[in-house]
Amino acid sequence: MHRIRTRTLVTVAALLLAAPLTPAAHAAEDTRVEGRLPSGATYLMDVPADWNGTVLLYSHGYTPAGVPNPARNAPDDTTKSLLLKEGYALIGSSYATTGWAVTAAVPDQLATLDTFTARFGRAGRTIAWGTSYGGLVTTALAERHASRLAGSLSMCGLVQGGVANWNSTLDPVFALRTLLAPGSGIPLTGLPSPTAAARASDAMTAVLTEAQRTADGRARIALAAALHNIPGWNDPAQPRPAPTDRDAQQSNQYQALVGLVKFPAFVWRQEAESRAGGNPSWNTGVDYRAMLRDSPYLKEVEELYTKAGLSLKSDLDTLDRAPRIRADRNAVDWMSRTSAFTGRLAKPQLNIHTTGDALIPVQSESAYRRTATAGGSAPLLRRRYVGNAGHCTFSPGEQIAALHALEDRISSGHWRGSDPAALNSRAGQADPASPARYVSYLPAAYPRPYDRAHPADGQRK
Numbered sequence: 001m002h003r004i005r006t007r008t009l010v011t012v013a014a015l016l017l018a019a020p021l022t023p024a025a026h027a028a029e030d031t032r033v034e035g036r037l038p039s040g041a042t043y044l045m046d047v048p049a050d051w052n053g054t055v056l057l058y059s060h061g062y063t064p065a066g067v068p069n070p071a072r073n074a075p076d077d078t079t080k081s082l083l084l085k086e087g088y089a090l091i092g093s094s095y096a097t098t099g100w101a102v103t104a105a106v107p108d109q110l111a112t113l114d115t116f117t118a119r120f121g122r123a124g125r126t127i128a129w130g131t132s133y134g135g136l137v138t139t140a141l142a143e144r145h146a147s148r149l150a151g152s153l154s155m156c157g158l159v160q161g162g163v164a165n166w167n168s169t170l171d172p173v174f175a176l177r178t179l180l181a182p183g184s185g186i187p188l189t190g191l192p193s194p195t196a197a198a199r200a201s202d203a204m205t206a207v208l209t210e211a212q213r214t215a216d217g218r219a220r221i222a223l224a225a226a227l228h229n230i231p232g233w234n235d236p237a238q239p240r241p242a243p244t245d246r247d248a249q250q251s252n253q254y255q256a257l258v259g260l261v262k263f264p265a266f267v268w269r270q271e272a273e274s275r276a277g278g279n280p281s282w283n284t285g286v287d288y289r290a291m292l293r294d295s296p297y298l299k300e301v302e303e304l305y306t307k308a309g310l311s312l313k314s315d316l317d318t319l320d321r322a323p324r325i326r327a328d329r330n331a332v333d334w335m336s337r338t339s340a341f342t343g344r345l346a347k348p349q350l351n352i353h354t355t356g357d358a359l360i361p362v363q364s365e366s367a368y369r370r371t372a373t374a375g376g377s378a379p380l381l382r383r384r385y386v387g388n389a390g391h392c393t394f395s396p397g398e399q400i401a402a403l404h405a406l407e408d409r410i411s412s413g414h415w416r417g418s419d420p421a422a423l424n425s426r427a428g429q430a431d432p433a434s435p436a437r438y439v440s441y442l443p444a445a446y447p448r449p450y451d452r453a454h455p456a457d458g459q460r461k
Contacts, residue, residue: 030084033119034071039096041108044071045089045116046080052087055123056403057113057149059105059130059137061392063098064263065194065271070094075131075155079396082431083403089123091116100162100272102339105137110145127406129153131392132360136161139341139349139368146346151410153402154351156392158360160367162339163332164450165360166272166281170325171291171448172224172257173204173265174283178322179220179315181207189269189279189325197270204261212254215308222246222304223315225253226297227288228260229447233389234358240389246300246307253297256358264359272335278328280335288319291447340452341368343375350382350406350418352398355441356389367446374453382415384423385441395434397427404430 033045060072073092074080083090093112096104113126128149130138135157142152158165170188177186186204191197211217232249233240234256241248273279292298305312353362365383372381384405386398404426405418417426420438427436 035115037093037096037108037111037115039104039108039111041093041096041104041111042071043091043093043112043115044073045091045112045119046073046084047089047120048084048087050087051089051120053124054087054407055089055091055113055116055126056083057109057126057128057141058090058092059109059128059134059141060092060094061130061132061134062100062268063095064268065098067098069098075392075394075399076396078431078434079399082396082400089116089120099268100275100339102137102140102162103275106140106144109137109141110148113148125150125410127151127153127403127410129155129403130157131155133158135159135351136339140339142345142347142349143342149347151348151350151406153406154349155394155399155402156353156357156360157351158364159341159351160360160364160446160449161341161371161451162272162335163280164340164367164446164448166269166335167283167448167450168228168446169260169265169269170281170283171227171286171288172230173261174322174325175224175227175288175319176204176207176211176221176257178319179223180211180217188265189273189281191266191270191273194267194270197266201262201266204266205258208254208258208261215304216310218250218254219301219304219308219310220315221254221257222250222297222301223292223312225250225257226295226301227291227447229295229297229361229363229444230256230260230358231356231361231389232297232300233356236388236390236393238389246303249300250304253358259358273331276328276331276334278331279325280327280331282325282327282332284324284326286324286448289316292316294445295447296444336452340450341371342452343368343371343373343377345372345375345377345380348380348382348406348409350384350402350409352384352386352394352402353443354386354388354390354393355439355443357391359391362441362443363446366443367449367451370446370449371451371453374451382409382418384418384420385439385443387437387439387441388435395427395431395436397431397434397436398423398438400430401426401436401438
């Protein structure tokens with residue numbers, strides 16, 4: 001049957017004067033509602049006529065300053081269409097600000113849920129879900145506002161938390177500057193303005209470009225990549241290298257490092273520092289030799305150093321002797337308070353991640369598993385992995401399969417049907433046209449764990 005969508009621009013005040021709260025009120029036709037919250041954030045709601053009583057509260061990923069920031073209520077159009085056909089109501093906000101916006105995102109998402117309830121009635125079930133930075137927002141909602149939710153789904157999420165993320169983003173550029181441009185004076189933290197951050201990014205990009213032309217430089221780039229656990233296959237457009245093809249692996253890591261230097265390591269860091277009131281990152285007391293030893297890419301680094309005729313021991317000694325970077329205590333406290341996790345879940349959470357993610361490496365899932373164990377909620381957490389390169393490169397079927405597995409856990413109290421084979425079967429049923437690539441996988445430890453349950457991690461001074 002042809003569906004007619006209605007588009008209504010409304011204010012929050014008007015919505016709050018709408019019909020009283022009633023369970024799962026159904027519209028006569030598919031309805032789209034757009035509006036603006038008091039914070040200035042916009043919101044988007046799609047409610048099918050045959051609403052099944054479940055609302056999915058979607059948290060979108062990181063939006064850089066200066067980039068358009070529309071409200072989003074699903075990760076992609078295909079997934080959205082399939083979910084609407086299944087009867088789900090989809091809602092989400094833009095967040096009032098761009099950048100490291102967790103202090104705006106969490107209340108804006110809750111306000112969007114309140115607005116939905118005022119308009120359509122109380123949902124039978126509310127599930128929070130989100131991608132990338134939205135996985136951080138989703139996990140913050142799950143830990144801090146569990147009474148509002150039945151469960152949560154983090155996809156390619158930044159679930160290591162903010163402090164760990166910015167520490168790990170510091171490590172590769174510290175290694176690059178120390179080993180490739182020791183006299184450059186390129187600032188890595190304490191960036192005073194977006195202009196200064198862009199200049200530092202350009203300078204480090206030039207260092208990377210020059211280094212990639214030599215065997216010595218390529219070996220050192222591989223070392224820096226290993227400290228961030230950047231995989232050797234991290235973009236679906238790249239041919240997948242053979243397990244022993246170190247040159248191809250390093251070339252792929254180089255491309256990912258260029259992207260990290262261009263945005264997260266400097267420009268996005270500066271924006272986060274401006275919110276935190278200083279530098280929230282440190283590498284005092286960090287043992288880079290131990291980090292490399294625990295990296296899945298140790299063998300690659302060793303072989304490339306041997307091929308270049310370089311001493312890996314000597315370079316690690318150089319890293320050990322290099323002057324370290326200290327954090328600003330107040331900035332660490334702000335980042336920890338707003339963007340680190342306790343691991344105390346009260347409702348089920350399912351995390352999915354691609355194995356070849358360079359932006360938020362899959363090891364972030366080990367960090368949150370560790371946190372949830374410390375917080376006493378490990379039985380409520382499950383992690384599953386999609387064997388693909390890239391950040392958030394899930395198919396629609398893979399995302400919907402995860403959602404259905406989470407719903408089964410909410411309903412039954414048991415994690416049944418969430419193993420890779422079952423998830424692939426669910427994915428094929430949800431969307432036969434898209435891939436189903438869940439695999440058995442266990443990520444290595446996160447290189448720089450930090451959470452509020454273990455506040456001294458890596459901060460030996």
